[in-house]
Amino acid sequence: MSLRFDVDAVVLDIEGTTSATGFVVDVLYPYSRSRFGAVLSERSTDPDVVRAVSQVRDLLGEPDADAVRVEKALHEWLDEDVKATPLKTLQGLIWSEGFARGDLVSHFYDDVLPVLRRWHGDGVRLYVYSSGSVAAQRAWFTSSPDGDLLPLVSGLYDTENAGPKQEPDSYRRIAGSTGVEADRLLFLSDRPGELDAARAAGWHAVGIRRPGEPYYEQGVGDHAQAGTFDEITISTSGSIT
Ligand SMILES: CSCCC(=O)C(=O)COP(=O)(O)O
Numbered sequence: 001m002s003l004r005f006d007v008d009a010v011v012l013d014i015e016g017t018t019s020a021t022g023f024v025v026d027v028l029y030p031y032s033r034s035r036f037g038a039v040l041s042e043r044s045t046d047p048d049v050v051r052a053v054s055q056v057r058d059l060l061g062e063p064d065a066d067a068v069r070v071e072k073a074l075h076e077w078l079d080e081d082v083k084a085t086p087l088k089t090l091q092g093l094i095w096s097e098g099f100a101r102g103d104l105v106s107h108f109y110d111d112v113l114p115v116l117r118r119w120h121g122d123g124v125r126l127y128v129y130s131s132g133s134v135a136a137q138r139a140w141f142t143s144s145p146d147g148d149l150l151p152l153v154s155g156l157y158d159t160e161n162a163g164p165k166q167e168p169d170s171y172r173r174i175a176g177s178t179g180v181e182a183d184r185l186l187f188l189s190d191r192p193g194e195l196d197a198a199r200a201a202g203w204h205a206v207g208i209r210r211p212g213e214p215y216y217e218q219g220v221g222d223h224a225q226a227g228t229f230d231e232i233t234i235s236t237s238g239s240i241t
């Protein structure tokens with residue numbers, strides 16, 4: 001299947017799209033799980049930790065939840081792969097230190113980096129929109145197996161600065177922030193609910209279906225789909241600079 005788009009920017013989901021869910025679940029999740037307790041006890045005055053703990057209490061509806069209860073909730077969300085914003089904030093803190101320390105190196109499917117370099121070289125702007133926090137995304141792109149990829153990326157969006165990934169308003173917010181018209185934006189994701197939301201906001205959307213990924217069997221509904229990034233050709237005749 002070959003797909004062609006004339007757009008100014010491509011917005012990338014990470015897990016299941018540029019990168020393997022298995023890597024996130026098998027490598028990153030255990031790395032964060034074993035460190036939540038220390039972060040909650042040793043960094044309880046860090047503004048990011050304070051905000052995350054408050055958000056956990058709000059989500060639980062338990063304003064007095066102590067550190068043990070908060071850590072238990074984080075472990076449960078991890079087990080169920082709930083993409084809760086405070087979980088992602090705390091994971092981002094932990095992972096960015098792990099990447100900086102050299103404990104972690106990110107994962108990209110083989111087709112992704114050559115295509116991202118080509119699109120970038122052709123003047124297509126690249127953005128990331130992931131449930132992983134902006135801190136995690138920055139570390140992920142900085143510490144790739146192919147070196148620092150952050151210069152390829154014009155902006156990073158998560159559930160905190162854009163909003164939930166299944167709500168059209170989040171995509172409208174991103175369009176406003178990038179200055180790119182909705183119909184000049186292409187979103188790539190593995191999840192049909194996210195593709196639906198992007199389309200409802202007037203974006204182009206392509207479902208990425210990779211064998212072995214959690215959403216592979218379910219498919220991407222009536223969205224255009226690609227098995228690899230090589231199947232997508234972008235030309236950019238727009239006027240953005
Ligand atoms: C570097 S982000 C780590 C992956 C992660 O935690 C996550 O939730 C990714 O979800 P996505 O929205 O990219 O499918």
Ligand SMILES: [Mg+2]
Nearest residue numbers: 013015016190
């Ligand atoms: Mg995804």
